Amino acid sequence: MKMFLLLTKEKLLTLEKALRNYLPAAIKTYGTILNVNKGKIHDLEVVVDSWPDFNAVICRPGKKEEKYNPVAPTITVFSKDQNSLRRLLMDDNVVDWTTCFMFGGIDTSYFELVRDVAACKKFTVSFSNTCYAMILEDPKDLVDIISERADVASRISHLDLTHAQIVSRNWKFGNDTSLEFIENVIANFPNYCILDETDNPVSWLLSYNYGAMGLLYTLPEHRRKGYAKLLVATMVKTLQNLGYPIYCFIEEENDKSYQLFEKLGFKESPGIRFAWQSCRPFER
Missing domain, CATH: 3.40.630.30 (Gcn5-related N-acetyltransferase (GNAT))
Incomplete structure (x- = not known):
């Protein structure tokens, strides 16, 4: 039984509106969908676990003609329920577990989940660039x-x-x-x-x-x-x-940038951190 749905252009407009209700946790996914709907991004596909009552969203690279790409593909995720996200990540039809890729700007509360799924797929995960989300709400x-x-x-x-x-x-x-x-x-x-x-x-x-x-x-x-x-x-x-x-990601150790944006009126989203996670197959 198919446990995911690839969204059409019409459904992406609905998803954009729905994600506004989950800011700031969904801010990176929301910003990505916004640019897809504005026609600024043409090479992404968006997958959800169910519709219209979704629990997990994955933005993944679209299918392309085979060619060498030196940059690892990036996946963006948002989830209201970790079990739903786990099921999507475990599905080889949703995530390509045959090649290196990166989780870009993923909520750090998903760390253990990603590590467990990667281990099941015989992948290693390296964590880097843990960031604050600094947002100018008004x-x-x-x-x-x-x-x-x-x-x-x-x-x-x-x-x-x-x-x-x-x-x-x-x-x-x-x-x-x-x-x-x-x-x-x-x-x-x-x-x-x-x-x-x-x-x-x-x-x-x-x-x-x-x-x-x-x-x-x-x-x-x-x-x-x-x-x-x-x-x-x-x-x-x-x-x-x-x-x-209106937001930016600032690495936890970058005090100068944090102070700069804070002085301009930006505020840290409390209790939320984002990170970039690289996934690669076990070395044999």
């Missing part, structure tokens, strides 16, 4: 930075594909395979940068395919000028106008 709470920095605001622009190299080089997780990812983010999702006198970016902020702000960076020689605050404030207004949730 854009009116945003501290006004733009009007204070009108001199710098005139130099705010957008990144283009020629800037992907510098973003990738300065990204903590940048590597030989990250350039294509950065190019996709720049081409398809909101981003801002501050240009110097030669029209080169010296500070930038992008947004991911799940709607979160990220990759915030300022070149060392241009720090302590308020550029990061200005870019966040600018991005907030854009995300608000586009109807996106």
